[in-house]
Amino acid sequence: MSNKEKLIAAAQKNLLKGQIAKAIKDYQKVVELDPRDIRSRQKLADLFLRAKMPKEAQEQYEGVARYFAENGFFLKAIAVYKQIQRIDPGRVEVYHRLAELNARQGLVGNALAEYKSLVNHYEKQGLLPEAINILHKMKDIDSENLNIRVKIAESYARAGLRDKGLAEFRDILKVLRAKRDPGKTLKLYTIFQPLFPAEPEIRKGHARALIDAGQVAAGVERVNKMLRDQPEDSALLRTLAFGLHRLGDFTGECQAWRSLLEQEPADLDVREGFLRACLKAEHYEEAVQKLELWQEDLFGAQRTELLKDLYEKLHAVLPDDPRVIKNLQAVYQACGEGEKLLDLMSFGEDDALAETSLSGRQDQEMLEGSVLAEAHLDLADDQDGADFADADTVEELPLELLEENLPAQDPGPSLEQSEKQDTEPELELEFDGDLLADLAPSGTAEEETGEEPDFDDADLGELELIELPDFTPVGAAGEPEPAPCASAVTESAVEAEETQDFFTDELPDLDIEFGDVEDTASLPASAPPAASSTLSQVEQERLDGDFTRFKKSLESQIDEGDAETHFNLGIAFKEMGLLDDAIAEFDQATGNLARRLSSLALKGICLKEKGDFDGAEEAFKSALLLPDIVESDLCNLYFELGLLQENRDQPEEALHYFEQVAHQDPSFREVSKRITQLRGRLGVKGGDDQGRVSYL
Known part of the structure; x- marks a missing residue:
């Protein structure tokens, strides 16, 4: 037996006797003999912590954590640094190091925390x-x-x-x-x-x-x-117009657009906003006058669809207004909508006999007064397939066609008003x-x-991160492999x-x-010092x-890879005795079905070790409800529930769960021995299941 083995054996004996100070000395000698023995160094740190020597414990833990991090064992390093953080929460550099390690491991949420x-x-x-x-x-x-x-x-x-x-x-x-x-x-x-x-x-x-x-x-x-301080601010006036429109105050909206027109009289969007507000406020005469004044500019800007929409709305409320009819006919010609043009030309003829004497030439003369008359009009390609010989066909329409009892064309439902402002979309x-x-x-x-x-x-x-000093074991050659x-x-x-x-x-x-x-x-x-704010x-x-x-x-x-990482970190925390952190990681891992069963089982064990028996039972039973659970997993969960009920001093419930295990696998973890002991304690004969109650 080597000196190292003798020292470890002696340390174990001293621990059994409760002589922690002597065990610490033994492990200190072990670390001096073999600085690469990370397992012994971690054990020494644990003993310092048990002896209430936090400074010495942190020193040894830092060496262990640094070794794990430098050799790519990030999860182990995280678990050890977490222990250091628990010992001394005021060490800022530990938070930096934990954030870095979690980020490198891909645990973004932990790093952000x-x-x-x-x-x-x-x-x-x-x-x-x-x-x-x-x-x-x-x-x-x-x-x-x-x-x-x-x-x-x-x-x-x-x-x-x-x-x-x-x-x-x-x-x-x-x-x-x-x-x-x-x-x-x-x-x-x-x-x-x-x-x-x-x-x-x-x-x-x-x-x-x-x-x-x-x-x-x-x-x-x-x-x-x-606006009281900035009455000519165009952005504020646009916002005011929009808000008043939402409130239904269309008269106020018209006034807001008028104020904008004084500043931006040539802006077509402002003109459109004003015209639509006039329609909403029922200021029809003002709308007709302004539209006639601006329609040439709108037509030149290729806004014929806007003109059509506005004139159709005006025609719906002013069906006999000759200005509206004349200009709407011109718009229909510009848009190539021959059928609507014919419907509009025949609108109201049944109620006015005098108008039936109008000739095709008179119709053409009426159009010649429009500001749109010079537009290139070609109805040969009308979408409804009307067959006209040439552009002059309109004046040659037979009188009997115009005198037919044609119903008035419904201008259709009004289009939604759009407040086109110089704005970003909501x-x-x-x-x-x-x-x-x-x-x-x-x-x-x-x-x-x-x-x-x-x-x-x-x-x-x-801000430069505080770097811990490099851990270089005395007498180490090369990069040592981690000890078991x-x-x-x-x-x-x-x-x-x-x-x-x-x-x-x-x-x-x-x-x-x-x-x-x-x-x-x-x-x-x-x-804190005086605030710089x-x-x-x-x-x-x-x-x-x-x-x-x-x-x-x-x-x-949580995807599959993330769940695996959280699961492994939970194990590392559990082995370090950081049960709350382990439970949090197992909770994260349950987000993926592949690790849900194992995570719930280990969470239950952690809760049991904490003394939270109700929480542990809930975790174990949640695992039992998962689909496609295999026999070995059933045995493990029933056995853990049996141990849990023993800890609660509930022998009948414990016996029930152990018997469930024995039914699946009689040789599982000495379950037969436990059943015999519990039956003897309860005075129950073997195989007597009468009156037994299931606690699942």
Whole structure:
């Protein structure tokens, strides 16, 4: 027996006697003899922890964790660093290292959780540049997460970096507009309005966002307040017209368009908005006059469909107006709609006998007065197949055809009014989404307030991670292989290669919670220095409340590879005694059917070790309900339920489960011996199942 083996044997004997101090000395000698024995070094760290010597324990754990990380055993390294974090939650570099390792392993959610703890810590310390730097690291590993980008923009604003904050805000707004979500757009403005209270772009956009989100009266009120100081602002006037239209105040809408016409008299979109508002407000005479005045410009701009729509609506309410009839006929000719033209020409002839004497020449003369008469008209290719010899056929129409009892052509249902403004489309987010299912598009328009200025980046510098010193075992030659370890995860679980791609989550819901992080240790709070923010304390508190209510925790989809990683990390945490972390990982792994049974079983064992017997029983029974469960899995689950009932001092229930195991496999894990002991304790004869109750 070598000296190393003798020392390990001696340490085991001392442990059996409860002499931890002597066992520590034995393992210290073992580590000195063989620095590459990672198993003994980890055991020494465990003993230091049992002896309430946290500083010494952390020193040994760091050596173990560094060795695992350098040799690609990332899951083992994560488990050991997590233990260090539990011993001393105030070590900032451990959060950095855990975030890096989780990201390299592809555990994006875990990495973000560690980074979130760092963001909270730096914010509490008033170190906003450092917090922004961590947020950018989060953005690097989850670039599609809008919640992170919102937090970056907010942090820039709080740090006094106004231009950078506005640039980030605009980038987020572009994404939201593309997703057509007015509700989340309003939330975004709600966050940034207090941060930039005097910024015209934010104020105008907030008012429009209120209207788009259905809070029309509030939005219109904000617009009117701004117009008192800026009565000629065209963007505000457009938003006012849109809001008044949504409120049904069409007279007010007409006035808003009139004000716009004074500034932009040649803008065809403004003209269209005014004409449609006149129709809604029943200002028909004004609409006819303006349309006659502008129709040549509209025709020249190839807006014949708009002319047709407007004249058809006017004809529906003014059927006998000769101006409307004349110009509508010209529009139909320009559009090549011969059948509608004939219907319009015969409209009302049955009620006016004098008009039956009109000749084809008179019809042609009526058209010659139109401003559209010079347009090239060719009805030979009419879509309804009318057979005309040439362009002059109209004046040769036989009188008897015109005198036929033809019904008046129904102009058809009115087209939906479209408020064509110089705006962006209204927005549909998932953050998610999420934090991100597609929402129904709103179909309205979003206001554009100008071009983005070119902003220069402020020099924040890069926050360098605190590197732990390299662990170089004394006397080690080359890179040692990891020694076998009783608490180690199987090789297939821990030798996972570094993933090439991180998760690709759905767009989240802008609801990320950057408050307390449940799944990670919290950095100890300390009195922060004077805040560098330009905001008042009242504004900051209000923003904190709004932002917290607005966000929720991160979620990610679990595929087969991710489930395997979470499962293996859960095993590593379990073997390190980190039961809560292990349970959290097993919960993640249950998202994939291939690992659901094993994850539920191991979760139940962890809960049992914690003393949560009800939770353990629920986990085991949930596993029993899974489809296609095989005999060996049934035996394992029944056996664990039997052990659980023994721990509860429920011998009858325990006997029931053990008998279920024996029915499947009498040789399974000495189940026969346990049955015999329980029957003897209960005074039950072998095979007596009378009166037995199933507890499943």
